[in-house]
Amino acid sequence: MGKTRKIVDTGTHFIDGNMACAEGAIAAGCRFVSGYPITPSTEVVEHLAKRFPEIGGMFIQMEDELAASICFQGAVWSGVKGMTVTSGPGFSLMMEHVGLAAALETPSVFVDVQRAGPSTGLPTAPAQQDMMQARWGSHGDYEIIALSPSSPQECFDYIVICFNLAEKYRCPVFFMMDETVGHMHGKVKIPSPDEIEVVERKNTSRPPGEYKPYKIYGGDVPEMVKVGMGHRIHITGLTHDEQGYPAMTASAQQILVKRLCSKITDNVEDISIIKTDEIEDSEVVVISYGITSRIVEYAAGIARKKGIKTGTVQLVTIWPFNDKAIREIAAQTRHIIVAEMNLGQMVLEVQRAVANKVPVHFLGNAGGRTLDPETIIEKIMEVVQ
Amino acid sequence: MTEIKSHPVDGLLRTDRMPHIWCPGCGVGTSVNCFTRAIEKLEMDLDRLHVVSGIGCTGRVAGYINVDSFHTTHGRALAFATGLSLSRPDSKVVVYSGDGDIAAIGGNHLIHTARRNVDMTVICVNNYTYGMTGGQVTPTTPDKALASTTPFGNFEHTFNIPNLVAASGATYVARWTVFHVRQLTRAMVKALQHPGFSFIEVLSPCPTLFMRRNKLGAAVNLMEYFRDSAVIENGADTRTVGLNEGRTVLGEFVNMRLPTLRESYENRMKEALGDAFVPYEGDK
Numbered sequence: 001m002g003k004t005r006k007i008v009d010t011g012t013h014f015i016d017g018n019m020a021c022a023e024g025a026i027a028a029g030c031r032f033v034s035g036y037p038i039t040p041s042t043e044v045v046e047h048l049a050k051r052f053p054e055i056g057g058m059f060i061q062m063e064d065e066l067a068a069s070i071c072f073q074g075a076v077w078s079g080v081k082g083m084t085v086t087s088g089p090g091f092s093l094m095m096e097h098v099g100l101a102a103a104l105e106t107p108s109v110f111v112d113v114q115r116a117g118p119s120t121g122l123p124t125a126p127a128q129q130d131m132m133q134a135r136w137g138s139h140g141d142y143e144i145i146a147l148s149p150s151s152p153q154e155c156f157d158y159i160v161i162c163f164n165l166a167e168k169y170r171c172p173v174f175f176m177m178d179e180t181v182g183h184m185h186g187k188v189k190i191p192s193p194d195e196i197e198v199v200e201r202k203n204t205s206r207p208p209g210e211y212k213p214y215k216i217y218g219g220d221v222p223e224m225v226k227v228g229m230g231h232r233i234h235i236t237g238l239t240h241d242e243q244g245y246p247a248m249t250a251s252a253q254q255i256l257v258k259r260l261c262s263k264i265t266d267n268v269e270d271i272s273i274i275k276t277d278e279i280e281d282s283e284v285v286v287i288s289y290g291i292t293s294r295i296v297e298y299a300a301g302i303a304r305k306k307g308i309k310t311g312t313v314q315l316v317t318i319w320p321f322n323d324k325a326i327r328e329i330a331a332q333t334r335h336i337i338v339a340e341m342n343l344g345q346m347v348l349e350v351q352r353a354v355a356n357k358v359p360v361h362f363l364g365n366a367g368g369r370t371l372d373p374e375t376i377i378e379k380i381m382e383v384v385q
Numbered sequence: 386m387t388e389i390k391s392h393p394v395d396g397l398l399r400t401d402r403m404p405h406i407w408c409p410g411c412g413v414g415t416s417v418n419c420f421t422r423a424i425e426k427l428e429m430d431l432d433r434l435h436v437v438s439g440i441g442c443t444g445r446v447a448g449y450i451n452v453d454s455f456h457t458t459h460g461r462a463l464a465f466a467t468g469l470s471l472s473r474p475d476s477k478v479v480v481y482s483g484d485g486d487i488a489a490i491g492g493n494h495l496i497h498t499a500r501r502n503v504d505m506t507v508i509c510v511n512n513y514t515y516g517m518t519g520g521q522v523t524p525t526t527p528d529k530a531l532a533s534t535t536p537f538g539n540f541e542h543t544f545n546i547p548n549l550v551a552a553s554g555a556t557y558v559a560r561w562t563v564f565h566v567r568q569l570t571r572a573m574v575k576a577l578q579h580p581g582f583s584f585i586e587v588l589s590p591c592p593t594l595f596m597r598r599n600k601l602g603a604a605v606n607l608m609e610y611f612r613d614s615a616v617i618e619n620g621a622d623t624r625t626v627g628l629n630e631g632r633t634v635l636g637e638f639v640n641m642r643l644p645t646l647r648e649s650y651e652n653r654m655k656e657a658l659g660d661a662f663v664p665y666e667g668d669k
């Protein structure tokens with residue numbers, strides 16, 4: 001990527017997923033990133049550390065992921081867009097502030113370039129083992145949004161959508177990459193700024209005294225605000241009322257937490273992106289996400305040549321899980337295979353949604369390498385027998 | 386009937402949240418009084434003052450000061466405040482929290498925020514215990530003192546917080562007690578004007594837990610102790626200010642001007658990138 005001070009680096013580039021993710025964040029308007037180095041995510045922040053000083057952004061390397069995951073939230077409440085970037089062990093440390101972002105309704109983006117765990121695991125090898133952690137990792141009930149890219153181009157395109165969703169729904173939004181997609185090079189087309197749909201922060205226009213930070217004035221999401229507007233906001237991780245003040249009652253808890261969840265669960269159709277191919281009247285549909293979808297696409301092509309009507313589904317949006325879409329897919333096929341680089345995480349959601357309408361089979365591994373096409377083809381042959 | 390006069394600092398407090406949660410005799414409220422007077426004295430633009438707290442009895446301060454304020458997570462207020470401070474160069478960010486929050490669970494952030502000389506003021510109320518959770522031992526609990534988790538007396542070495550922050554790179558460090566309200570207010574005035582990382586340790590009674598458990602009497606008894614044991618040593622070598630029985634060293638220990646994190650960043654980038662450097666100015 002040549003030396004350039006362009007904010008959006010419009011053009012066609014041959015870059016890896018991590019760099020595409022960083023460029024996408026810039027294009028989405030992100031200007032503050034706090035991080036802590038960890039393989040295989042580090043290139044994202046290394047690239048931003050280089051790019052930001054020339055475009056008025058700032059990267060700060062914090063002392064750990066506990067700090068990295070809250071530092072940018074301080075910046076977000078000043079009015080900017082921010083994110084943090086990590087991988088497995090760091091992701092675990094960030095969970096406290098995933099909960100904080102959910103409770104404060106901080107528009108926030110967490111990038112997790114997944115590597116194989118548990119613990120230090122295989123730092124340089126891919127996995128898709130943090131999918132449930134993204135959904136359930138912090139304590140308490142809350143909802144989040146998660147997307148997963150399958151190519152460097154999707155790293156660019158979908159991180160932009162992550163930022164847009166963070167603004168729209170004011171919740172933690174996860175970008176669930178993996179080592180392979182992060183380090184894989186590919187052609188990435190960066191459009192011109194006017195071709196990129198970016199949702200800007202919309203702060204309340206209500207004057208002080210006529211605005212409450214957590215009151216719903218229409219829609220499902222409260223109006224955002226930033227410091228210095230004269231509202232004298234108080235923002236707390238304690239259960240709070242519309243004013244934002246601590247409200248230590250079970251009824252305040254019901255109202256707040258149900259709203260934090262329903263603003264997401266009532267809008268699954270708006271949030272969800274699912275790509276399907278040849279699912280009508282198929283014998284088998286393979287559901288996957290992230291890098292696994294690229295391999296499934298290839299394997300499905302071979303299975304079709306062997307005469308098996310094979311459909312594919314790429315879950316771009318992982319969370320909220322789109323039960324309805326999965327049920328509609330199940331109605332058009334006889335078998336479903338869920339392929340993922342873990343020992344069975346999203347398959348549980350598919351099984352729940354399908355509710356035994358058709359058999360749901362699982363194909364996975366314990367991480368460390370991508371699934372190979374042969375195994376996927378074998379599985380397809382096996383289930384249609 | 387006597388007319389209830391409004392208190393001079395009323396506008397600085399969220400009167401709609403009164404009564405506050407602090408126990409009678411608790412020193413946290415006294416420190417807040419000093420803080421509001423310091424703000425008043427400086428005639429600060431309240432839209433340019435932001436208070437961030439962690440969790441604890443002291444951590445509730447953010448909720449009572451009538452400025453944009455954040456009550457974050459236990460120990461991490463400094464990291465939140467770093468992002469806010471960097472994004473708001475023309476605001477003053479204040480972290481107001483307890484000894485446990487700042488020096489125990491938040492200890493690593495304390496070291497590094499001081500080292501970076503982030504532009505913020507930290508007010509750390511040291512009541513020698515975890516007040517909010519019922520009086521457990523903290524890194525600042527004195528030798529042999531009783532706490533709910535040291536029922537046979539504390540056996541750990543006690544933190545000398547001013548020395549820790551000074552060694553880490555804090556550019557303003559002071560210690561006062563809630564008995565020394567005038568000095569404390571003056572130190573707050575200085576700290577709030579100080580560019581870079583300023584830190585004030587405020588020694589304070591927790592009559593409900595720490596004092597009762599250790600049979601130290603009422604809050605007034607600790608105030609008397611603060612008065613009688615106070616040794617004011619401005620500029621003291623912080624290695625010598627550890628809290629010992631009968632000797633409470635107070636004063637302004639460090640006051641120097643070094644580049645803040647933002648200044649160091651901008652200087653470095655200007656040198657390395659010249660005209661290509663575009664400073665980060667938050668959402669402006």
Ligand SMILES: Cc1ncc(C[n+]2csc(CCOP(=O)(O)OP(=O)(O)O)c2C)c(N)n1
Nearest residue numbers: 440441442443459483484485486515516517
């Ligand atoms: C991660 C986490 N661990 C533990 C707690 C429980 N907790 C709440 S306040 C507190 C101690 C606060 O002590 P200190 O900072 O000294 O404040 P004080 O109440 O004494 O003013 C603890 C341990 C918590 N809220 N979060």
Ligand code: SF4
Nearest residue numbers: 407408411442516591
């Ligand atoms: S428990 Fe102690 S620190 Fe907490 S409010 Fe009461 S006196 Fe103050």
Ligand SMILES: [Mg+2]
Nearest residue numbers: 483484512514
């Ligand atoms: Mg305490």
